[in-house]
Amino acid sequence: MPPTLPINLPPHLSINFLRSYLSAGRLDRARELFDKIPHPDLRSLTVLISAYTKQGHPKESISLYWKLRREKDLKPDRLVLLSVAKACGRSLDLDKAKGIHEEAIKFGFDSDLLLGNVLVDTYGKCGFSEGARRVFDDLPERDVVSWTSLVAAYVNCRLPIEALQSFRDMLSSGTKPNSVTLSTVLRVCSELKALNPGREIHCFVLRNGIEEDAFISSGLADVYANCSSIRQARIVFDSIPRKDIVSWIVILTAYFSDGNSGEALKLFQLMKSEGVAMSSASWNCMISGFAQNGRAEQAFEMLAQMQRLGFKPNKITAASILPACADLESLRGGREIHGYIIRHKFVDDLVVMTALVLMYAKCGDLDKSRGVFSQMPRKDTVAWNIMILANSMHGFGKEALSLFRRMVDSGVRPNSVTFTVVLSGCSHSRLVDEGRSIFNSMSKDHELRPDADHHACMVDILCRAGHLEEAYEFIQSMPMEPIASAWGALLASCKVYKNVELGKIAADHLFEIEPENPGNYILLSNMLVAAKMWDEASKVRTLMRDRMRGRGIAKVPGCSWIQIKNKVYTFVKGDDRNARRDEVCGFLKEMGKKMKLEGYLPDTDYVLQDVDREEKEDTLCSHSEKLAVAFGVLNLNGESVIRVFKNLRICGDCHNAIKFMAKIIGVQIIVRDNVRFHHFRDGSCSCRDLW
Template identity: 65%
Template structure:
């Protein structure tokens, strides 16, 4: 027995189990030690398996401590089936009326989502203490019954039972989730009257309630009143400022934490995620770098916070560095992190790396499959998206609503009409998923991109719900490609009513009319746009060279290497013309002369960015450019020639999708 205990104390669980299994009739004390050790080391399922084995093979007669240990394991693993069986065992061995056992069973049922069972055990307890009441409150909270949790707290007070700090923290957590500031203030008053205000956990709970209720001033009042602040309270206060978008106050407070040496990994995570959530992406990434230089090692939460930040600014280089960090520190089994990495590479234009990460994932959930399907769809690889979908089904994974969005999007980009129809129909009849307005919009896109405009229009008219802007927008975009003025005007007029502030709809219709030589009608649309005060956002493109992002705006004379860029464009322009390139001046709407129109096209932001990338290739196999709007038609035409002349891949991500240019062709097939 002592040898088992010694092995457990030194963390040798496997050796302890070997020794335990050799004992013919193990005592309950040694069994309890081993059961508890499994749960302590994050192996609650092994604790449950051992208990079941002994019940079956040794005719086990458990005592209070064995039941408590297994109840803890059930809580950790949320094993509802074993929880019910354990309750039956407690009744059979006359332990259910034991107060500590009863409290543990209430807590266990709450953690397993079995609120009716938790209430039943609580009601049958002959005596109740503060732990009983707190366990029931927590059970309601775990089962998403916040209102009932607060009601139990009220009944507890009426019964004369005085809450302790754990009770108050539990109730405050409920108030925080509900943003119930009024009830939170009542708890605050109770805490002051009963001298709980100096308790750092209760005060941290109050700070969190005020923070979640968007009241940082009251949160700061509680924080400043704390005589002994721990790192938790500092971190909660940081979150409070970020929750109301006050990044500057958070940064100032963090500076004080650094001066006092009060930060921990959670503090850095709070800053990284806080900056990211408030749109300060660069600061988020810089904070991650500073964290590493300060000697703090990132954990799973850090990586999960900074990866989306890199994705938002298409920071492929930063993503690759984090990828290396993930493998160095063995985060390769974390599904959430690896899925975020799949999306990062995809959104940064590196579909091959995205697929490599996905293929190396050992355990893929539906989110990971969806991410890879969407990745292929946004890159125009509809066949691959469809293939992934069928692989997912074959693996036994059940698709969800987002899966079908991704697959249908892939079908639209690759003109897979019949496949799209089949997938759309299978949603309801095959998987019991009702199509929503976005799924219908995807199907409109499938038909529209394939040139079946009339069919798409009739499909919209037959929708069982009001069509969204995305449905009419898909049809309008296709009308530009297939030069259908009539349906273009119908679509645009619907969009002018649904989203009158969207400048893209006016621009698209104007382009359709200009291409149809209806210049007066096009002028009327531009005049309507002006009269309504709708302004087209300036085209902006950017490219990352090493660690710096370079941004280009049409006609900006202050861009880096301006003269070199235009000189490069002049030289490659001559080569392009010899290859057969002719500028499409219809994409310049201003009333200017032909030569000036050609010069205007050369100053478009995406062309400037591609030129800058070509001048700074430094051995890179591809140029990756990102644009905030739809790529200009002439620039799209020009970049095809540039890819052929330069002999490198050029990847441009515009508002709608990725365009992969190589050897004079684009992956979109000139339909976007």
């Protein structure tokens, strides 16, 4: 501990005491000493400002500087200005950075190379690329740090093309890049998927014998991976003599991005066998990779291994595993992760909370999703998009519209995804005028050009509302080639509204765009059967068989599932393997009698086989969603909500039947099909029968 503070120390002694306090970690005592010096010298000020910045208090550094400028008319030197400029960069305070730039000009340091480099870097960190360029251009001479700082500034300002051009200008000037420059530019090449510039840098690295630099080699591997050159990425990785954890994570991420989870797992096992020092980052990479590739169960296995080996899950772990919960529709697992987030105080993390909002929405608990969103202290564009999407997929179009308006009013700028999800909400709720208004506002109010997906959403809005001719005209007037989802929306709605001729036109286009999609053939065939056009339906089925023959493509069977406690129970039409199937079928027969007393009539139009009505009614009873709902009722155990998931669109008869079941039993039944969520309560559905 430094000695007790003497009074009226001369400057050359006061700085020694100041450094003594700082080395002991007593920043408070150092400030106390500094404030007692009648005329502090610039060395003492520089030392204290630097200490504040290094210890995470850059705003105190800036405040101290301006306090002395006001109260003691301090005239700074280049080292003081350097220290304050760095503090501005750390605190991301653009206004104060501009002030320090003005101070540098005022006191004649605007030509100083070291200070100029720091100001370029500071402006870049503050997102002010114009300021960074201005300082750079005003420098009478530039070194490798100057150029590297300019490139990094453009990267920080998300201007990758300008960053790459600055690097080319650097080479043209004859300045040789260092490892920091190359690592920075490689990030740009990776982001832009610029394979040729990446190869040029690779050649430069080989010519200059710096291929053993782990950071550069990792950057090269990342470029090749993002440019889908996985083989070349692996060659670069294998050539690194001393691989660090970053190198391993880069190549693991590359394999996951390429969809090759198996090779990633082999590499991870090799990594462990070679004694590489594992970290939470490596485990998070595996958890995230499996989750993103639809391997949710393997993601959970990795999480379990991570914890068994003593690694503590962090914020990134939580954000990575939540999508796996959503993919498995594991509300129970998601709730456990939520509890972990609360216990470990991750609730202020924007990424974690956004993932939590999406998990609850995909698992069928919209109320909880809304609750988490409302508690978020800060919301960015992604968070708003997720909450709008949640309401859209659950069929609450008006709420989605209200959220969109709140988002705009709060100053958060919507992006292309925002309009896709809000238009989807309009579609599911038959909000035609509102949809038109939102679509037109993209270019008019938000300077965004509608793409093919936005046009397809608008087609869907018109189709679901029954405006089929207008939708067809809209498709024909699109400024780009219509995508499959636009024609698919028209075909599906033609079946609902029994417009066979327009349905044929839509189907013909779909057969050209995606000839191997059996769903389009089946949809048209079913439409023709319903219209009693048997010969044409038979031709469509024959066409489908001819095109599918030898390709291993077949109609996906309907499948529904429900989670009871920790176990998932799956139901398929005609599957007799469930031990309680007789009990389920008996329950449905009894429920059918009660439903008919309430006014339910089985809609046998959904049975396409040529059998008598009684047999058709029995066939309807075996639909997978009815079986899953019945099983949920038999296992309620005091719960007030039943959640069922289906891989295909729910059939019209099942939709009607579940409305009656929810009313008779007095519970809420939520069914998620491959289009949206249906909330059945008191004899009605949230979709208002418009799905």
